[in-house]
Amino acid sequence: MKLKTKLIIAFMIVMIFPIALTTAAIAIMRKPEIVELQQVFLLVVFMTSVLLMYWIYRTVSVPLSKLQKAVRNIKEGNLDFEIHADADDEFGQLCQDFDEMRLRLKANAEEKQETERENKVLISNISHDLKTPVTAIKGYAEGIMDGVADTPEKMDKYIRTIYNKANEMDLLINELTLYAKIDTNRIPYNFTTISAIEYFRDCADDLSIELESKGTKFEFRNYIEEDSKIIVDPEQMRRVINNIISNSIKYMDKPQGKITMNLRDVGDFVQVELGDNARGIAAKDLPYIFDRFFRADSSRNSSKGGSGIGLSIVKKIVEEHGGNIWATSVEGEGTTMYFVVRKYQEVPIQ
Ligand SMILES: Nc1ncnc2c1ncn2[C@@H]1O[C@H](COP(=O)(O)OP(=O)(O)O)[C@@H](O)[C@H]1O
Numbered sequence: 182m183k184l185k186t187k188l189i190i191a192f193m194i195v196m197i198f199p200i201a202l203t204t205a206a207i208a209i210m211r212k213p214e215i216v217e218l219q220q221v222f223l224l225v226v227f228m229t230s231v232l233l234m235y236w237i238y239r240t241v242s243v244p245l246s247k248l249q250k251a252v253r254n255i256k257e258g259n260l261d262f263e264i265h266a267d268a269d270d271e272f273g274q275l276c277q278d279f280d281e282m283r284l285r286l287k288a289n290a291e292e293k294q295e296t297e298r299e300n301k302v303l304i305s306n307i308s309h310d311l312k313t314p315v316t317a318i319k320g321y322a323e324g325i326m327d328g329v330a331d332t333p334e335k336m337d338k339y340i341r342t343i344y345n346k347a348n349e350m351d352l353l354i355n356e357l358t359l360y361a362k363i364d365t366n367r368i369p370y371n372f373t374t375i376s377a378i379e380y381f382r383d384c385a386d387d388l389s390i391e392l393e394s395k396g397t398k399f400e401f402r403n404y405i406e407e408d409s410k411i412i413v414d415p416e417q418m419r420r421v422i423n424n425i426i427s428n429s430i431k432y433m434d435k436p437q438g439k440i441t442m443n444l445r446d447v448g449d450f451v452q453v454e455l456g457d458n459a460r461g462i463a464a465k466d467l468p469y470i471f472d473r474f475f476r477a478d479s480s481r482n483s484s485k486g487g488s489g490i491g492l493s494i495v496k497k498i499v500e501e502h503g504g505n506i507w508a509t510s511v512e513g514e515g516t517t518m519y520f521v522v523r524k525y526q527e528v529p530i531q
């Protein structure tokens with residue numbers, strides 16, 4: 182039964198009772214002068230009931246039809262249909278809750294769209310980035326098959342190029358696998374409390390050997406207290422440093438590469454600064470370098486391989502450590518990456 186029908190029936194019942202009662206009273210008392218009074222009384226009852234029914238009808242039916250309209254819109258996929266709740270009763274509250282639900286659905290739908298868009302970009306980037314080394318491998322292999330590599334030197338060069346290109350693909354695939362794992366939180370972190378200076382000095386020692394062998398200058402400066410401790414997953418933190426340094430090497434355009442590593446004490450955190458004198462990042466690109474799949478235009482067009490996910494992995498790991506990462510850069514001069522790791526605070530036992 183519809184709400185309207187129910188209200189009409191209720192109205193009839195409200196009307197029938199006083200009519201029946203007053204008619205019965207008149208019939209018993211047999212006083213005709215009361216008839217006029219009865220008519221006034223009935224009119225008042227009638228008017229009151231009409232107003233009452235209208236009031237109930239409006240407070241229930243108006244928000245209900247608004248809700249109905251909103252539900253229909255949502256069902257049809259229109260999540261922009263706003264529902265205005267002006268009443269401060271239960272129906273107003275219901276409309277408000279409903280609108281909140283709509284906003285959440287809308288946010289979810291937008292997030293899903295964004296993820297889909299990113300996935301499409303990822304697929305096209307991966308295809309592009311894998312295609313480049315595959316094309317080179319095919320070309321050099323064909324060269325060998327056709328006998329173009331007719332001297333041992335040429336043969337050596339061709340095979341080396343094939344090997345290097347295959348390595349490039351391997352790196353890219355590893356980065357993607359790691360990214361997929363990190364993004365779905367499938368990497369277990371093994372946090373331990375260790376001495377900050379010992380840990381980062383070890384990293385610096387390894388970097389120094391690796392970089393100096395490539396002809397890149399490396400300097401390490403420590404400004405923190407010896408006893409500062411940090412909570413880190415040593416393996417993942419190494420990944421952060423390696424990824425940042427590999428960018429510095431990859432985007433190096435100076436004949437003499439210089440990389441620096443500074444450790445600073447910034448209150449509750451230890452700050453690590455990794456600076457380079459590579460080609461730098463344009464101010465317009467700087468805010469986006471930690472976004473997944475972002476590569477500055479020039480790096481996308483350059484022959485340097487890369488998926489644009491290295492720094493997004495770095496950011497994710499630093500954030501999982503309760504830290505933060507940012508960068509400053511001067512185009513043509515170099516870049517400095519800063520990140521902070523929370524210090525371990527010993528709680529005194531009382
Ligand atoms: N040290 C750096 N010097 C110059 N450009 C950098 C440096 N680090 C990052 N970038 C820029 O930020 C982009 C994103 O870096 P990253 O996420 O590591 O992706 P990828 O190295 O795969 O391109 C790079 O494509 C590059 O344009």
Ligand SMILES: [Mg+2]
Nearest residue numbers: 428487491492
């Ligand atoms: Mg990178």
